[in-house]
Amino acid sequence: MFILDEIHLDVAKAIAEKNRKKKSCDHCYDRGWIGVSEQNLLVLCPKCVDREKAIEEWKEYVSEHKELKEHFSELFEEKKVESEQENPLKQKEFERTKNHPANPHNFVPGQRRSGHQKKIG
Numbered sequence: 001m002f003i004l005d006e007i008h009l010d011v012a013k014a015i016a017e018k019n020r021k022k023k024s025c026d027h028c029y030d031r032g033w034i035g036v037s038e039q040n041l042l043v044l045c046p047k048c049v050d051r052e053k054a055i056e057e058w059k060e061y062v063s064e065h066k067e068l069k070e071h072f073s074e075l076f077e078e079k080k081v082e083s084e085q086e087n088p089l090k091q092k093e094f095e096r097t098k099n100h101p102a103n104p105h106n107f108v109p110g111q112r113r114s115g116h117q118k119k120i121g
Contacts, residue, residue: 002071004040008061012042015057022048 004012016032028034028045035043044051062068 002039006040008065008068009036009040009042011061012058015054015061016042016044016049019050019054019057020045020048021050 013031013033018032020032024030025045025048027047028049032045032049033042034045037043044054059072062072
């Protein structure tokens with residue numbers, strides 16, 4: 001299993017701290033990161049860190065180091081975006097949904113009973 005070296009972890013912490021949006025955060029205690037995973041990877045704070053900018057800086061750092069580039073290769077893969085013109089037979093999400101609500105109301109008009117009255121019937 002891949003474990004990130006402490007040198008690279010310190011750089012990741014600096015990147016997280018640099019890309020914070022708020023001055024104070026109770027979620028991460030003003031660090032920019034919540035904790036460290038089993039692989040010694042940094043877990044960014046979702047409330048105060050601009051994740052897109054931090055990931056872009058991390059990509060630049062990883063591209064400079066060959067030993068990291070092989071482990072973080074999925075960052076550099078571009079995802080194929082499927083447009084509607086490529087597959088016109090594919091139904092849209094809203095066309096597959098039902099027109100009626102999933103949980104219909106069970107209201108039946110009639111005499112209203114209040115309290116603990118005994119039902120006569």
